[in-house]
Amino acid sequence: MPTCSLPWRWTSQSAPWAKKINPPAPERRRIHERDMDDQTQLPEGTELDRWSTSRGEGLGALSERTPVLLVFLRHAGCTFCREAMADLARQRRRIEEAGVHIVLVHMSSRERFRQFAGGYQLEDLDHITNPNRDFYRAFGLKRGNLRQLFGLEVWKRGIQAGLRDGHGLGAADGDTTQMPGAFLLHKRAVIRSHRHFLASDRLHYFLFCALPFLDNPDRSPDVQTA
Numbered sequence: 001m002p003t004c005s006l007p008w009r010w011t012s013q014s015a016p017w018a019k020k021i022n023p024p025a026p027e028r029r030r031i032h033e034r035d036m037d038d039q040t041q042l043p044e045g046t047e048l049d050r051w052s053t054s055r056g057e058g059l060g061a062l063s064e065r066t067p068v069l070l071v072f073l074r075h076a077g078c079t080f081c082r083e084a085m086a087d088l089a090r091q092r093r094r095i096e097e098a099g100v101h102i103v104l105v106h107m108s109s110r111e112r113f114r115q116f117a118g119g120y121q122l123e124d125l126d127h128i129t130n131p132n133r134d135f136y137r138a139f140g141l142k143r144g145n146l147r148q149l150f151g152l153e154v155w156k157r158g159i160q161a162g163l164r165d166g167h168g169l170g171a172a173d174g175d176t177t178q179m180p181g182a183f184l185l186h187k188r189a190v191i192r193s194h195r196h197f198l199a200s201d202r203l204h205y206f207l208f209c210a211l212p213f214l215d216n217p218d219r220s221p222d223v224q225t226a
Contacts (some may be wrong), residue, residue, distance in 0.1 A: 001206070002032075016222065019134065027148040033193050033220040034199055035119040047086045048060030048185075048188055049061060051128055051135055052128070053103055053127065053128055054110065054126055054127045054128070054129075055113045055126055059128070059185070060188050062101065062103070063186055063187060063188055063189075066099065066100070066186060067099060067100045067101065067184065067186045067191070067209070068100070068101050068102075068123050068184070068185040068186070069095060069100050069101070069102045069103070069180045069182065069183075069184055069205060069208070069209055070105065070139075070183045070184075070185055071088065071102065071103070071104050071105065071180075071205070072105045072135075072136055072139065072141055072180050072181045072182065072183075073085075073104060073106045073107075073127040073180055074174075074176075074179070074199060075108075075172050075173050075174035075175065075176055075178065076106065076107075076108050076112070076113070076116045076173040076174065077163040077170035077171045077173055078169075078170075078172075078173045078176070079158050079161050079167050079169050080157070080158075080161060080167075080180075080197070080200055080201075080202075082161075082168065082170070082182060083165065083167045083202065084180070084202075084203075085117065085119075085120045085122060086167065087202070087203075087204075087205060088102065088104075088120070088122060088125075088205055089120040089121060089122055091204070091205050091206045092122070092125075094206045095205060095206050095209060098206075098210065100184075101126065102125055102126065103125070103126045103127065103128060104117070104122075104125055104126070104128070105127070105128045105130055105136070106127060106128075106129060106130070106174070107128065107129070107131050107173065107174025107175060108131075108173045108174060109129060109131075110129050110200055112128075112173060113127060113129060116173075123126075129175075131174065133175060133178060135177055136178060139178050139181060139183060139193075139195075140181075140195060141178070141180070141181045141195060143175070143177040144177050144178075144179045147226060148179065148196075148198050149176075149199050151198065153198055153200060154198055154199055154200040156200075157198075158200065161200075178196070179196050179199065180199070181194055181195040181196055182203055182205065182208060184208065184209055192208065192209075
């Protein structure tokens with residue numbers, strides 16, 4: 001997994017020297033290139049403030065004042081959901097120091113999710129409970145097919161994540177076929193998106209937030225990369 005050595009942070013001021021930064025080599029510029037789309041448009045009529053976080057703030061209003069990393073999870077019993085939570089726990093400090101607010105979307109009840117997230121010390125993160133999955137569908141996240149859920153690649157990764165890395169497997173809590181994804185929001189727009197092709201896809205969340213601006217420093221005056 002590539003690492004980012006350049007400290008960066010969202011800021012309201014432009015960085016005039018940003019053009020001098022050399023982008024990473026092409027083979028290291030993006031992760032999961034096949035599933036990432038820049039400036040993804042939400043379906044017409046989608047109103048972000050229809051969904052409020054656990055702190056009572058509309059998602060659209062939240063994205064107006066700060067960039068938002070919106071992570072749609074699989075059901076809490078899934079090995080790969082547990083792996084994603086562990087990854088977020090490890091990367092949380094860097095993401096938040098960069099000025100990005102994390103919001104998790106899940107299919108559990110609030111109480112069950114807080115208990116589940118507490119195992120990763122993430123119970124204080126903003127989250128949205130969405131058992132009927134209409135929020136997932138609004139962002140184009142569908143149910144997986146047999147290959148996406150049970151293909152050979154998924155089984156191999158499941159053995160690695162579940163047994164070798166110790167993430168295990170729990171009771172299903174939500175639609176077991178729902179696919180996950182992640183989106184970077186700012187000013188009510190989607191800056192970057194990742195819809196998992198396989199349930200076992202693994203995203204580096206900090207790089208997911210940072211790479212759009214290392215690839216193209218001119219894109220936004222609101223990011224500082226050094």
